[in-house]
Amino acid sequence: MNWIILVIAGLFEVGFASCLGKAKETSGAESYIWYGGFLICLTISMVLLIKASETLPIGTAYAVWTGIGAVGTVLMGVFVFHEPATFWRIFFICTLIASIVGLKAVSN
Template sequence: MQWLLLILAGLAEVAFAFCLGKAKLAIGAEAVGWYAAFGGCAVLSFYLLNLSLVQIPLGTAYAVWTGIGAVGTAVVGVVAFGDQLTGPRLFFLTTLIGSVLGLKAVAH
């Protein structure tokens, strides 16, 4: 159950990064809405991360959380914001995914 909470925390981190990107592009009330969504997603992400710490060691949970956030945000950047996906960037994102899976495999 704690691993599911940790994955959801990572996805909420991706969501708050997406909201921040959308807020940067918006103006007026729309920007305020995106910033509010950013705040809600950030609170949810930290809350779920905290819940996952009941059984997952802090170092492992934090590394997995940031890994999910980093890879997910990079994918969102490419899909939603037109960021470039270069060969080296793809290589390092792949190694990051491997590292997150490795941490899950060796966690107690």
């Protein structure tokens, strides 16, 4: 169950990074809405990370959480913010995914 909580926490990390990206593109009241989304996603992500780390090793939990956030944020950048999807970006994202799966496989 804590692995599911950790994955959800990682998805909220993608949410707060994406909100920062959208806030950067806007101005006025709209940017404050995106900053509000950032704070909400950040809070939920941290609370879920704390909950998951109660039974998972903190080193593994943190690495998986940041890995999910990194992969998700890059994918959001490519598909939402139209950032380049070069061969090397995709290659290293794939190695990061393999590392996350490996950490899950060797954790108790």
